Amino acid sequence: xxxxxxxxxxxxxxxxxxxxxxxxxxxxxxxxxxxxxxxxxxxxxxxxxxxxxxxxxxxxxxxxxxxxxxxxxxxxxxxxxxxxxxxxxxxxxxxxxxxxxxxxxxxxxxxxxxxxxxxxxxxxxxxxxxxxxxxxxxxxxxxxxxxxxxxxxxxxxxxxxxxxxxxxxxxxxxxxxxxxxxxxxxxxxxxxxxxxxxxxxxxxxxxxxxxxxxxxxxxxxxxxxxxxxxxxxxxxxxxxxxxxxxxxxxxxxxxxxxxxxxxxxxxxxxxxxxxxxxxxxxxx
Amino acid sequence: xxxxxxxxxxxxxxxxxxxxxxxxxxxxxxxxxxxxxxxxxxxxxxxxxxxxxxxxxxxxxxxxxxxxxxxxxxxxxxxxxxxxxxxxxxxxxxxxxxxxxxxxxxxxxxxxxxxxxxxxxxxxxxxxxxxxxxxxxxxxxxxxxxxxxxxxxxxxxxxxxxxxxxxxxxxxxxxxxxxxxxxxxxxxxxxxxxxxxxxxxxxxxxxxxxxxxxxxxxxxxxxxxxxxxxxxxxxxxxxxxxxxxxxxxxxxxxxxxxxxxxxxxxxxxxxxxxxxxxxxxxxxxxxx
Numbered sequence: 001x002x003x004x005x006x007x008x009x010x011x012x013x014x015x016x017x018x019x020x021x022x023x024x025x026x027x028x029x030x031x032x033x034x035x036x037x038x039x040x041x042x043x044x045x046x047x048x049x050x051x052x053x054x055x056x057x058x059x060x061x062x063x064x065x066x067x068x069x070x071x072x073x074x075x076x077x078x079x080x081x082x083x084x085x086x087x088x089x090x091x092x093x094x095x096x097x098x099x100x101x102x103x104x105x106x107x108x109x110x111x112x113x114x115x116x117x118x119x120x121x122x123x124x125x126x127x128x129x130x131x132x133x134x135x136x137x138x139x140x141x142x143x144x145x146x147x148x149x150x151x152x153x154x155x156x157x158x159x160x161x162x163x164x165x166x167x168x169x170x171x172x173x174x175x176x177x178x179x180x181x182x183x184x185x186x187x188x189x190x191x192x193x194x195x196x197x198x199x200x201x202x203x204x205x206x207x208x209x210x211x212x213x214x215x216x217x218x219x220x221x222x223x224x225x226x227x228x229x230x231x232x233x234x235x236x237x238x239x240x241x242x243x244x245x246x247x248x249x250x251x252x253x254x255x256x257x258x259x260x261x262x263x264x265x266x267x268x269x270x271x272x273x274x275x276x277x278x279x280x281x282x283x284x
Numbered sequence: 285x286x287x288x289x290x291x292x293x294x295x296x297x298x299x300x301x302x303x304x305x306x307x308x309x310x311x312x313x314x315x316x317x318x319x320x321x322x323x324x325x326x327x328x329x330x331x332x333x334x335x336x337x338x339x340x341x342x343x344x345x346x347x348x349x350x351x352x353x354x355x356x357x358x359x360x361x362x363x364x365x366x367x368x369x370x371x372x373x374x375x376x377x378x379x380x381x382x383x384x385x386x387x388x389x390x391x392x393x394x395x396x397x398x399x400x401x402x403x404x405x406x407x408x409x410x411x412x413x414x415x416x417x418x419x420x421x422x423x424x425x426x427x428x429x430x431x432x433x434x435x436x437x438x439x440x441x442x443x444x445x446x447x448x449x450x451x452x453x454x455x456x457x458x459x460x461x462x463x464x465x466x467x468x469x470x471x472x473x474x475x476x477x478x479x480x481x482x483x484x485x486x487x488x489x490x491x492x493x494x495x496x497x498x499x500x501x502x503x504x505x506x507x508x509x510x511x512x513x514x515x516x517x518x519x520x521x522x523x524x525x526x527x528x529x530x531x532x533x534x535x536x537x538x539x540x541x542x543x544x545x546x547x548x549x550x551x552x553x554x555x556x557x558x559x560x561x562x563x564x565x566x567x568x569x570x571x572x
Contacts, residue, residue, distance in 0.1 A: 002394075002475060006387035006446045007402060013443035014409055017420035024420065031423060079314070087308040088291045093315055095558055100318075102554045102561070104504035106522040107546050110529050111325055114539060120337055122324050129340065156321065164561075188303075219415040220506045224526060238415045245419030246511055254419045261416040269411040277407065280455060 018262065024255035031251040043256040054257065057235040060147060061216075064236065068215035072155050073207050076162025083163070084170045094167070098160035105157065109224025112153035116140050116225075140226050143233035150225050150234055154218060161214075162207050169203030170196070202279070209272045216265060237261050329353070329540035336536040352541035359532065360542050364517060365524035368434075372520060373502045376438045380445045381495055385487075387446065388453035389479045393465060403454070409447035414440075415507050422511040432515040440508055445501075449494050456490050457483060493560040500550050521546050 025044070028037040047054050079097055083090050100108060115122040116139035124136050139149040173196055181191050219238050222228065228235040228243070237257060245254025292300045292308070320342075328336055329352055330345040339346075357363070391403050414421065421440050422431075430436030460483060468478050484491070506522040513519055519527070525546045532538060554561065 002386040002390040002479065003402070006383040006450065007406075009383070009439060009442045010406065010409060010446045013421065013424060013440040014412075014414070014447075015405065017417055017424050018412065020424065021417050021420040024423075031419065032426075079311070082307050082311045085304055085307060086291055086293060087304055087311070093311060095555070096315055097318055098561070099322075099551070099554065102500050102504075102550050103547050104506065104522050104525075104550065106504075106506040106526055107543050110525060110539070110543050111321055113529070114328070114536070114543075115321060115324060117536075120536060122321070125340060156318070213411055213413060217413040217415050220522075223507075223510075224529070238413070238418075241416065242418050242507075242511070246422065251419055251423070258417050258419065262412070265412060265416065269408070273407060273411060277404075280451075 021255045021258045021262070024251050025259045027252050027255075029251045030249045031245060032249075039252065043252040047253055047256045047260070051253075053232050053235060053240060054237075056232050057237050057240040060233075060235055061237045063147065064151065064218065065212060065215045067151055068154070068158075068218070069208055069211050071151075072159045073162045073204075073211050075155065075159040076164075076207070077166050079159065079163040080166035080170055084167060094163070097163055100157045101160045101164075103157070105218075105220035106224045108153060108157045109221045112150075112156075112221075113140065113225050116149055141230055143230050146226055146230060147234045150222055153225065154221055157221065158211075158214065162211065165207050165210070166200070166203060169200050172203075173199040205272075205275070209268070212268060213265070216261070325540050325543055328536055329544045331537050333535060333537055349537055352537040353545065356528070356538040356541040356545065359538070360524050360528040361516065361519070362521075362524065362542075362545060365519050365521045368513075368518060369503060369520040372434055372437060372441070373499060375434070376441050376445070376502050377495060377498050379438075380442045380498060381449060381491060383442065384446050384449035384494075385453055385484065385491065386479065388450045388457055389483055390475070391450065392454050392457040393478075394475065406447045406450050409444070410451050414444050418507060418511045421508065425512055430512075432513060432518050434518075437509060437512045440512070441502060441505070444508075445498060449498070452494060453487065453490065456487055460486060489560075492557075496553065496557045496560045499553060503550055 026038060026040060028039045028042070029035070083094055083097075118124060118136075118138045118141065121139075123139060127133065127135050137145055137149075140146050177195050177199075178191055181195050186194070216238060218236070219242070222234055222236055222239060226234045228239055238261060241254045241257035241261065243254075244257060245251050248254075292304045294301055294304075324342065327342065327344055330348050330350075331339070332347075332349045332352075335345065335347075335349075387406075391399055425431060425436045425440060428436070430439070464482055465478050468482060469475070473481070504522060505520075506526070509520050509523055510526075513523060516527070525542055528542045529539060
């Protein structure tokens with residue numbers, strides 16, 4: 001009885017659509033009327049072999065994910081190491097770096113879109129003031145630059161998240177161990193290398209996986225800043241699935257893209273979950 | 285640990301550590317970069333359009349243009365979107381936490397056939413981004429005839445909020461001593477009474493943390509609302525802001541006023557309940 005409401009709502013509105021999408025991916029359907037047709041693998045054939053946008057979106061998603069696993073965690077790690085030291089103003093600094101995480105991603109997108117404004121935005125104004133006019137760009141309008149411009153906004157948004165996780169991990173590092181190493185004559189760098197880093201290994205795994213999963217969720221910020229353009233140069237798989245199904249009215253093709261993405265996600269997630277569950281039970 | 289008395293020193297050391305001073309200066313520089321967007325947005329929101337185009341990006345506004353806020357409120361239909369966001373958040377957040385807590389209790393205390401499988405299915409859900417399957421969610425809500433309704437958005441919000449909360453609370457409930465609940469059950473208390481009288485009170489800090497985190501997540505959610513709430517009368521704040529941006533992108537002052545108004549409630553909640561955010565996040569991911 002206590003379990004029923006949660007399980008029911010989860011099964012109907014989260015689990016079932018996950019199964020449902022597989023079925024749609026073999027059909028031709030506009031999502032609204034009753035006219036559904038079984039078309040076998042046609043949607044996959046179209047998406048993987050004919051659609052010119054799919055592979056562009058695939059490549060962008062790969063670049064985006066790779067960058068998301070490298071830069072925000074690195075910056076977060078640096079900030080956490082610094083803010084774990086005995087320096088004044090630690091708490092306000094932590095609060096400040098975490099602030100962008102709690103702001104609506106769509107608002108972050110709107111903010112950065114305005115800062116990237118080619119005429120009056122922050123970046124081009126600063127470059128003009130500094131006299132570096134040759135660096136002035138159409139940040140979101142140039143197809144070679146746009147993806148990286150959006151990513152800069154994303155780094156600002158999410159670095160604080162990694163920072164908080166690393167700070168928690170650092171607080172778990174045994175002070176006794178660090179002091180013991182010091183007494184044994186270890187220098188600052190040696191303590192870091194042989195005591196702190198090994199103790200942080202689980203935290204590093206968690207941060208990297210969560211950064212990876214979160215990078216797949218980066219729908220709002222791209223939608224809000226560029227909508228996938230210019231010329232699909234910031235198109236991503238999740239958004240392309242949405243566009244195909246909801247805007248172009250082709251549920252079959254949209255679902256085929258979703259299934260490809262879900263498969264990729266499951267391949268990443270399942271080993272991580274097995275590891276988490278082991279820790280969850282070991283904690284008992 | 286209380287650093288403020290003698291900052292810049294290693295634990296137990298007398299001398300000021302030059303490396304820590306250098307580190308501190310670096311952090312301050314990064315902090316200035318991090319805070320710059322906020323300053324820029326707030327300054328712009330208080331400038332008239334002519335001033336935005338005529339003055340430097342970081343020059344403070346000379347005359348404060350409050351009318352940006354009233355105009356943006358009116359043209360962006362904030363009166364409607366604020367009410368919608370509030371109704372959805374106020375219903376979804378406590379309700380979601382309630383059903384998650386009940387589920388976590390029964391999964392951690394009541395042995396029954398299949399409870400392990402249900403737990404696994406739920407944990408699996410913590411990791412699947414719903415952004416990759418917006419269309420089938422739309423289809424499911426549509427098949428109940430709930431597009432453009434509060435219920436139609438609250439149900440999938442609940443569904444995707446349950447996994448993380450159940451996982452966190454399950455971890456917490458397992459640590460409540462067995463003797464406590466078993467004694468009460470033998471005395472004739474029902475599971476619901478045990479849950480309400482013992483488990484809820486001892487887990488108040490975790491519940492508070494989850495409540496605050498979920499409040500911000502629900503308030504900020506965009507992608508799901510985009511597919512389910514298509515009628516402007518049902519839009520939430522993020523949808524309203526997005527539409528404002530596409531219609532009035534050249535009214536810089538008002539656009540920034542709209543951003544400030546959208547961001548402010550979550551920012552205030554964050555500043556008041558800061559420590560809960562950290563504990564809510566880390567109790568799930570990093571266990572010490």
